[in-house]
Amino acid sequence: MRVLVIGGTEFVGLHLVRALLRDGHHVVVLNRGRRPERLPTGVGTLLCDRKDHAALRATLAGERVDALVDIAYAPTTGADVEAVLEALAGRLGHALFVSTGRVYDHALPIPYSEATPRNLHWGEYAKNKIAGEDALMRWHHARGLPVTIVRPTHVYGPMNTRNNETFVFDRLVRGRPVLLPGAGGWLRQFGHVEDLADALAAMLGVAAAFGHAYNVTGEEAITQVGFVELIADVVKRPPTLVHVDTPPGGTPVPFGQNLVYDCHAVYTTTKVRRELGIRPRYTLAAGLAQTFEWYLREGLDRREIDFAAEDRHLR
Numbered sequence: 001m002r003v004l005v006i007g008g009t010e011f012v013g014l015h016l017v018r019a020l021l022r023d024g025h026h027v028v029v030l031n032r033g034r035r036p037e038r039l040p041t042g043v044g045t046l047l048c049d050r051k052d053h054a055a056l057r058a059t060l061a062g063e064r065v066d067a068l069v070d071i072a073y074a075p076t077t078g079a080d081v082e083a084v085l086e087a088l089a090g091r092l093g094h095a096l097f098v099s100t101g102r103v104y105d106h107a108l109p110i111p112y113s114e115a116t117p118r119n120l121h122w123g124e125y126a127k128n129k130i131a132g133e134d135a136l137m138r139w140h141h142a143r144g145l146p147v148t149i150v151r152p153t154h155v156y157g158p159m160n161t162r163n164n165e166t167f168v169f170d171r172l173v174r175g176r177p178v179l180l181p182g183a184g185g186w187l188r189q190f191g192h193v194e195d196l197a198d199a200l201a202a203m204l205g206v207a208a209a210f211g212h213a214y215n216v217t218g219e220e221a222i223t224q225v226g227f228v229e230l231i232a233d234v235v236k237r238p239p240t241l242v243h244v245d246t247p248p249g250g251t252p253v254p255f256g257q258n259l260v261y262d263c264h265a266v267y268t269t270t271k272v273r274r275e276l277g278i279r280p281r282y283t284l285a286a287g288l289a290q291t292f293e294w295y296l297r298e299g300l301d302r303r304e305i306d307f308a309a310e311d312r313h314l315r
């Protein structure tokens with residue numbers, strides 16, 4: 001297949017490009033060209049800012065693709081998603097959109113399934129992703145375009161642009177305590193980036209997936225404190241945990257890049273398993289071990305980190 005990836009030079013997009021090449025697809029990426037050196041040889045590049053719809057139309061004029069995977073969050077609005085579909089109208093086989101589990105109303109009981117009502121619990125990000133999803137579904141219902149929506153949750157793995165598992169690695173390898181917001185008892189669910197890339201690749205052109213949304217993430221829910229303890233087991237460093245309560249109206253202690261929030265985040269993956277036979281390869285422990293190998297290979301255990309704010313909390 002000829003597959004167009006919007007993005008492709010960072011975390012999720014780059015892992016997808018690798019998975020597509022492995023599967024024998026012809027891959028073209030569209031981005032602003034900031035990191036061309038990252039792309040494997042053989043990948044075609046279209047340069048443009050997706051927010052500039054006139055440039056997007058000109059860049060995609062005459063392009064014909066079997067599948068589109070819209071990944072880059074720029075921040076991408078419904079109108080931006082619509083602009084890509086419009087620019088490829090009549091020359092696109094299947095559109096996949098990487099949305100997020102954060103479209104669900106997180107005030108409702110867990111776990112969240114694809115049938116859970118969506119709302120703006122997560123603000124602007126949820127608003128944009130819901131609008132992107134709705135743009136796809138409009139094209140599906142009104143114009144018969146095959147579309148699929150994928151909703152990941154916390155994605156982790158090598159090259160992660162979110163400082164989550166690396167945040168914990170950074171402290172454990174230096175023998176530093178890990179500060180936890182309060183009891184650290186909120187549940188989180190992580191999905192390995194290669195499993196997400198493989199799931200997207202496996203859905204291309206699959207008729208059973210047309211018109212559907214799927215949660216795609218790992219199978220294990222784990223508390224914030226459990227996440228630190230699991231990483232400590234994996235990297236074989238004893239953890240020192242310091243629970244810090246947040247004063248009313250105060251700011252919680254830093255804990256990962258986006259792991260501090262006061263609700264559970266747990267999702268079912270039954271639909272994607274049952275309907276498409278897609279399930280993750282990585283357990284959380286195995287994925288964290290593989291990510292820690294990458295962290296060491298990259299020398300991130302030697303990077304400079306300013307712990308002054310944490311030291312103030314500890315004092």
Ligand SMILES: NC(=O)c1ccc[n+]([C@@H]2O[C@H](COP(=O)([O-])OP(=O)(O)OC[C@H]3O[C@@H](n4cnc5c(N)ncnc54)[C@H](OP(=O)(O)O)[C@@H]3O)[C@@H](O)[C@H]2O)c1
Pocket residue numbers: 006007008009010011012013014030031032033034035048049050051070071072073074098099100101151152153154155156161162
């Ligand atoms: N990480 C998570 O835990 C998580 C969870 C749920 C959902 N998601 C979703 O997963 C996706 C993450 O994708 P990602 O890791 O590949 O990173 P990303 O930050 O969404 O996208 C980065 C890629 O997009 C390109 N890009 C950025 N701005 C652009 C623009 N204005 N026009 C054209 N290209 C642009 C970048 O290249 P240039 O800079 O060269 O343009 C780069 O290739 C997002 O949709 C996110 O919402 C992530």
